[in-house]
Amino acid sequence: MDxxxxxxxxxxxxxxTLKNRVVVTPHALQYAEHNLMTQQSVDYYEERAKxxxxxxxxxxxxxxxxSAGLAPRTTQGWKTEVIPVYERLAKAVHKYGAKVFVDLSHFGVEDYNTMHLESWRALWSPSGLPSTTYNEIGRAMTHDDIAELVAAFARTARNAQVAGLxxxxxxxxxxxxxxxxLSPLTNIRTDEYGGSTQNRCRIVIECARAVREQCGSDFAVGVRLSMTEYAPGGIDADEGERIVKILANSAIFDYLSIxxxxxxxxxxxxxxxxxxxTPLVELAARAKKAAGGLPVLTANGVTELSVAADIIAEGKADLVAMTRAHIADPHLVNKALAGREGEIRHCVGANQGCINRMAKGWSLTCTQNPAAGREKTLGLGTLKLSExxxxxxxxxxxxxxxxxxxxxxxxxxxxILLEKxxxxxxxxxxxxxxxxRGRWAVMIHDMERKLELYNVDVRTGVDATIDLLxxxxxxxxxxxxxxxxxxxGYSVKLAGRxxxxxxDQVRVLDPIExxxxxxxxxDRVLIVDDTGDYLALGLAETLAKQGKSVEVVTAGLFAGENILYTLDIGHLYPRLYAAGVTVTAQHIIAEVNSEGAVVTRIWDGASRSTPVDSIVTVMLRDPETALLASLQAEFDVSVVGDVLAPRRVDEAIYEGEMAGRGI
Structure with missing residues (x-):
């Protein structure tokens, strides 16, 4: 049995009728032009359907x-100009037996009101409260605003329906x-749209009913809910269950996405x-019990088909989102069905090519899969055998x-692959x-399997020399x-020294050592970080768990500036403080003397000395170019990854892919 x-x-x-239980949920691509989906978007979705x-x-x-959105490339569904793109999307996805639903959204105050010069406006909100992330204060919606919003949901759904979604x-x-x-944290209205759970659900029901009335019974309608907000005073799991029951009893929805x-x-x-x-599965299981028989979709963290299958088999959900898994490998379902499971590339949860880029307003791609967003040039069928x-x-x-x-x-x-x-x-x-960070090993394992599949002659423990070449x-x-x-200890922030x-008065290590x-x-370790990446903080946590006293010093405004958008900080910082790590931002190491390292504030030079046994410099990297000139003198050479310029693994994999294609 399978x-x-x-x-x-x-x-x-x-x-x-869905052909299987595997789902790709809404996620920002940001391939839009003029705030409309593009053929690049269609190609991306088609690859996942394929x-x-x-x-x-x-x-x-x-x-x-x-709702202009957080970036100029956010898509607008209310414009009738989107219908031809939707038509191409429906045709592309249906060709492979998949179904496609449109995600109907309004960002409210999770937006910037003056981002676009042509659309300065006061943001809509329930109660005139600001966003906790962007600090933009919205204006409380009037009844006329609400009526306009309800009609907008119906109009946008109609665009999708006439296009064949x-x-x-x-x-x-x-x-x-x-x-x-829905949230008591942000809705403090005293009219029929605020107060009780039933009242706070009213606008959702009105929007969904308008969609149903506009599109009829042959068009599926669902709702996506945060069953808890993980925020004091907001929706908790008990309130989430009450919301689920109210919406399920409205007899409007065909499914619930939790x-x-x-x-x-x-x-x-x-x-x-x-x-x-999969931290949200139990929430879905609770929603399923309260949903009165409606199908329930669960999401977040499902990267393995075995886990997804267990969720269905145990009755915790009826549909399972494997969204990031499909960014990493859009063909994982067909590979499993064909008995080629060993060829699947797995999402490692680094969030570098997806969430990190989305939060910056950049187009989505993937650390493991540079074909994401480049389906026409790097997708399935674009790799040709060499003549x-x-x-x-x-x-x-x-x-x-x-x-x-x-x-x-x-x-x-x-x-032949040579590794020293x-x-x-x-x-x-x-x-x-x-x-x-153990899931990085999953990526290495995936790549090793591919080398074996294609019969690469891998030679480890080999020092490549010009004579060997x-x-x-x-x-x-x-x-x-x-x-x-x-x-x-050279720092670009202090280029004058x-x-x-x-x-030389203290033991100095690089992070690998x-x-x-x-x-x-x-026992006493000082880590100097110039990168703003995960490495320095992850190393601090690792050493602190071994009983060492660890301090991280950075000249940045805060430690880990570059991992804010990978969503690591909210989990990492509590672990660092629990482990006793001292995190010191906006400081440099002015010098090391007999008393220890002199930690100096960048703004006014205020200093303190701290005794240390070692300093770990997570600062600059130099490319390993010793072989480059001699190779170029005798061979046809491609240069890829950090030897070209020290950067992230995303660029390294992309450049490796392009080099392999270019030979």
């Missing part, structure tokens, strides 16, 4: 001009406008790598080199040893030797 059989069972959702998903949702479609979801979760009406959180607790909605498991297979030597077994080797070999080239260490993975394998006689060389961390004065040999750090 171990995933529960997932492949069809499900009736109102008038719509890969076997049963139900696909569009990203949030704003229902009214007062299969249903609509009323988005009442995540702190958006309808969620803020999520959680608001804008200030979004790290509970899209859990980062450090949060294991003249070559002998290719890849130097370096980090993510860039592994991806280059895999891609080149998949095109028929004869590939005894294991593949580059610096990512050390990141996987940090507390809560001459012996191998390659037609093409890919240089992916990565980078090394500097330990001189060559490094930290007096650094500190991870591998923590005993060398001693």
């Amino acid at each position: 171990k995933y059989a529960p997932l492949w069972e069809p499900l009736q959702v109102g008038p719509v 890969g076997g998903a049963g139900l696909i949702f569009t990203e949030a479609q704003a229902v009214h001009p007062t 299969d249903g609509a979801e009323v988005h009442a979760a995540h702190g958006y406008l309808l969620c803020s009406f 999520s959680a959180g608001n804008a200030s607790s979004f790290d509970h909605v899209v859990s980062p790598m450090s949060i294991p498991g 003249k297979p070559k002998k290719v030597v890849v130097i370096g077994g980090g993510p860039a080199g592994m991806r280059a080797a895999e891609t080149a070999a998949s095109r028929g080239h004869n590939v 260490e005894d294991r593949l993975g580059g610096q990512i394998k050390y990141a996987a040893r940090l507390a809560t 001459r012996e191998l006689e390659p037609d093409h060389v890919v240089l992916a030797t990565g980078s090394t961390w500097r330990t001189d 060559p490094g930290i004065p007096g650094l 500190a991870i591998v040999y923590p005993e060398r750090c001693g």
Whole structure:
């Protein structure tokens, strides 16, 4: 029997029959132009339908001009100009037997009222309260505003229906406008739209009823809810259950999509790598008991088909979202059905290519899957066999080199991969040893399986030299030797000095050495961070859990500036403080002397000395270019990853992919 059989069972959702239980829920792509979905959006969704998903949702479609969105590339669904794009979307998704629902949204105060010069406005809100994240104060909606909003939901749904989409979801979760009406934290109205749970549900029911009346019974209508906001005074699980019962008893909805959180607790909605498991499934199970037989959809953190199948088999939900899993591998369903499960690329929860980019207003892609958003150029079927297979030597077994080797070999080239260490993975394998970051090892394992699949000749423990390359006689060389961390204390923020004065008076380690040999750090460790990334803080947590006294010093406004948008900070900071880590922002190490490290405030020079056994410099990296000139003198060479310029794993994998395609 197929171990995933529960997932492949069809499900009736109102008038719509879904071929399986696997769902891609709404998530921001930001491929829009002029605030309308584009062919790039259609291509993205088509790839997930082609890969076997049963139900696909569009990203949030704003229902009214007062919801301009958090970025210029946010999509507007109320404009009739979107209908031709919806038509292409419906045709593309239906071709593979999948269904597609439109996500009907209004962002409320989770917006900036003056972002767009042509649409300055007062933001709509239930009670004139500000957003907790953007601090924009909205104006309390009048009854005329509410009537206009209700009509806008119906009009936008009608655009989707006439274009051939299969249903609509009323988005009442995540702190958006309808969620803020549901929440006692943000709805303090005293009219019929505030007060009791029934009253706070009124606007959601009115919007959904208008959609139903506009579109009729042959168009599915659902609602997405935050069953708890994880915020004092907001919706908790008990209130969420009351909301579920009221909406289910309205006899309007064909299904319920259960999520959680608001804008200030979004790290509970899209859990980062450090949060294991599926934290929202039990909420869905509770909703299912209260939903009166309506199908229930659960989301967040489901990356394995086995977990999804268990959720269905145990009756905790009827549909399972595997959204980030489909960003990482849009063909995971069909691979499993074809017995090719070992070829699936897994989401590792890094949130670097998806949530991080969304929050900045950038277009979505994926750390593991650079084809995300580039389906026409890098998607399934775009990789062609080489007409003249070559002998290719890849130097370096980090993510860039592994991806280059895999891609080149998949095109028929004869590939040898040389790695000087005894294991593949580059610096990512050390990141996987940090507390809560073990899923990086999943990415390495995925890549190793691909190398095996395409018969790459992997040689570890080999120091690549020019003489060895001459012996191998390659037609093409890919240089992916990565980078090394500097330990001189040089900082771009203090470019006038060559490094930290007096650094020779203390043991200095780079972060890799500190991870591998923590005993060398001693008991009192000072970590100097110039990157703003996870590494320094993750290392601090790891060392503190071993009983060491750890302080992190950064000149940045706060430590971990670059991981705010990956949603790590809200989980990481409490763990750091619980472990006793001292986090000192807006300071530098002025010098090291006989009393220890002199920690100095950047604004006024106020200083203190702290005794330390070691300093770990998480600062600059230098590319490993020792072989480059000699290789270029004799061979055809591609340079990828950190050896080109030290950056993130996302760029390394993309460049490896492109190098493999270009040979």
